[in-house]
Amino acid sequence: MPQGTEEHIGARIADYRKLRQLTQTALAQRAFLSRGCIAKVERGLAPATPSVVAAVARVLQVDVAVLTGQPYISELQQDRLDRLIAPLSDALDMYDLGPDSHVTPRPLAQLEQDVRELCAGACATQYRDIGSKLPGLLGELTTAISELPQGRDYQRAAASLSWCYWTAYEFAYRLGYHHLATIALERMGWMAEQAQDPLLLAVRLNKRSSMLLRRGDNKLALKVIERGHRLVEQHEDTGSTDALAVAGSLHLAAAISAAQADDADVVRGHLGLAREAADRIGRDVPDVYWASFGTTNVAHFDIAALVELGELGQAVKESKKLHFPESHPKMRVGRYYIEMARAYAQMGKPEPAERFLLRARKVAPQQARYHPLMRETIGTLVRRQRRAPESLSSLATWVGM
Known part of the structure; x- marks a missing residue:
């Protein structure tokens, strides 16, 4: 059924928290979050980010999909x-x-x-x-x-x-x-x-790390990525564009894993190695092992990691420098727009948040329609305003809220 205004992720978290007989403070402590974060998410006044959802799901002993709906x-x-x-x-x-x-x-x-x-x-x-x-x-x-x-x-x-x-x-x-x-x-x-094909096996492990990250298992995700790098080393030419693209993508995945674990030093290390790989290739190679890798993607993940680390002002500053080429995969561009909408929503800036949501819908409509963070950000903006503008109400209807 369509998702009503009270059927957001935060409301589900509150329901399961009460079923587990936990206070907001107790849940926050066990999930290593602040009570204020839990309170805002439960009221729908802050987006329930992937890292927050994963941490809370682990404490509540439910699958992430139960909370995202x-x-x-x-x-x-x-x-x-x-x-x-x-x-x-x-x-x-x-x-x-x-x-x-x-x-x-x-x-x-x-x-x-x-x-x-x-x-x-x-x-x-x-x-x-x-x-x-x-x-x-x-x-x-x-x-x-x-x-x-x-x-x-x-x-x-x-x-x-x-x-x-x-x-x-x-x-x-x-x-x-x-x-x-x-x-x-x-x-x-x-x-x-x-x-x-060791590179194909490494691509598969990259996706496996994403599944682990969805569950909030940062440590295991990083171990899987390490295994991916060992597979890349088995390739006959580790300096080839193919091997560099796969290795660079693994470093980007590791950067996001480290960002969700709030380890800024590890984030910078992996982003640096990814940047080195992109510089050696010298161009974007979106269709090489379908990794969408290159200097553009490194810049995107740099911003995404800043958002995950809560460095929103710096993320917005860096976003001014990012320009996607026409050939860049729509999946990546759409995801970036959703991430920036979330950042602006967290900063309490509804107008730029809505602009980025609309961009996400325009560039990758099917991705935007089914992305839980898209819905959660729209819901946050609606609940924070006494009267939502018509454009935002239309977006909410479009995603089924």
Whole structure:
């Protein structure tokens, strides 16, 4: 059902806190947060940031999705995305059943091209296209690889199938189906092993660290990223653009993990190493292992880390220097706009916050519509104002509030 004004994350936190017979002070102490932070979040007067939600969920012993309220069934139905979940789930279950007699795979080169287009669609947040094309492509590749002997073509098919599972992860994760996303990520790792590609395995660990970070497990997320770096070191040319892009992305993920753990020194260290990798490449390479890596992404993550660390004024200052090239993935640009909206909302500046929310909707509408932080920031702005402007009310309706 649509999310009402009192059905925000903070209200759910308050409900579960009371069920656990905890005061706001007790919850704050156990989650290593301030009581004021808990009070504002519960009243909906401050956005419930990912780090806050993860910390509180851990104390309350509930899954993060219980507090964020995902998935949003009404909106999924309106966008005709709900009907795409079951076919994808079925396709993920066919991974070990061998060739399908009803499927005749096209030539491998055609399948590889379709996979590349699917990955590009994921970076452009084109969820409907992904959901409609992915199950069939999974079926073709699963049958194709079952009929291939070990060799170069087998590894190519395995790599393509692994990237299909990556897009399945992106699709399921962004729409709030985190259990399905976890399954897709496991399948990705299995096929990356068959492809014998250490960089592909490292990309999978990068995503795994994101899942851990969602649960607030910063330490384990950093360990997973360390394992990713060891895989990059197994690549035949660690100084290649491919290896540098994957390693740099791992450093950016580690910076966010450290920022959520409030460790500014570790953040700066990883950002510095990521910047070195970007400088060695010398340009943005958004489609190299679909890492969206380069100097632009490093600058983005620098700002995102400042927001996570609570250095909002510095984040706003640095944001003035950031300009996205036309080719930059919409997924990244949309996420940046949501992060800046959250920062301005926390600073008590509703007008720039709303501007960034509108930008997020314009550049990546499907991502914005289903992003919990987008909804939470809109709710914060609505509740802080005696009368919300028409543009903000329209945004709230659009996301289902």
